[in-house]
Amino acid sequence: ELFNAYMPSGQFPGRTYLAADRLLVLNYGDNAVDTLTIDARLNSQVDTTIVTDYYHATFDHYFHSANAVEARVLDDGVFGDAWHRSQHYWRVWTAPGAGRLPVCRFFSTEFGAKSSHFYTPYASECASLKAGATWQYEETSYYVAVPDANGSCAPGTEPLYRLYNQGQGGAPNHRYTPDRSARDAMLALGWVAEGSGVEGVFACTPPLRG
Numbered sequence: 001e002l003f004n005a006y007m008p009s010g011q012f013p014g015r016t017y018l019a020a021d022r023l024l025v026l027n028y029g030d031n032a033v034d035t036l037t038i039d040a041r042l043n044s045q046v047d048t049t050i051v052t053d054y055y056h057a058t059f060d061h062y063f064h065s066a067n068a069v070e071a072r073v074l075d076d077g078v079f080g081d082a083w084h085r086s087q088h089y090w091r092v093w094t095a096p097g098a099g100r101l102p103v104c105r106f107f108s109t110e111f112g113a114k115s116s117h118f119y120t121p122y123a124s125e126c127a128s129l130k131a132g133a134t135w136q137y138e139e140t141s142y143y144v145a146v147p148d149a150n151g152s153c154a155p156g157t158e159p160l161y162r163l164y165n166q167g168q169g170g171a172p173n174h175r176y177t178p179d180r181s182a183r184d185a186m187l188a189l190g191w192v193a194e195g196s197g198v199e200g201v202f203a204c205t206p207p208l209r210g
Contacts, residue, residue: 111171
């Protein structure tokens with residue numbers, strides 16, 4: 001996405017909304033007057049969209065979505081005010097293409113309120129979960145590429161990490177992030193990287209900026 005916007009010094013974006021071809025940003029102004037930035041929304045990379053990542057502090061769980069309507073529902077608090085943007089974003093493909101794999105999205109109801117989603121572009125994982133009774137297949141959410149055995153992504157793509165909480169808190173949860181420092185912080189908290197190579201790269205995505 002390409003946005004051209006100006007926010008005065010001392011202010012910062014509080015909430016963002018997409019409305020048709022416009023981006024609306026509420027800028028909190030501390031002691032100053034709040035302002036609303038309205039700017040044209042232009043997708044600078046065809047067949048892509050930006051994923052929004054959310055965090056539930058009480059559960060210590062993460063969830064992400066490439067669906068703008070789903071993100072809007074969470075932002076508006078339809079499911080309560082527990083899910084908040086982590087401010088981590090990455091880009092994914094929205095259509096099949098050379099080197100791209102569909103990402104299967106699953107949901108489990110086995111863990112009560114702490115039930116969560118799971119995403120995988122790997123056919124073996126997708127088939128195994130579809131054959132079981134714990135995880136319910138929902139959809140193909142988007143498309144990614146996969147790294148080679150050494151964890152290297154093809155030129156023009158960026159690494160995405162997947163981390164598993166090993167059932168901490170009584171329920172499984174996975175975090176997906178393009179941020180190496182966030183990956184390292186999760187490892188320090190006892191989460192496990194699931195991916196290829198020394199770095200544990202899970203998938204490869206189109207560049208966020210471009």
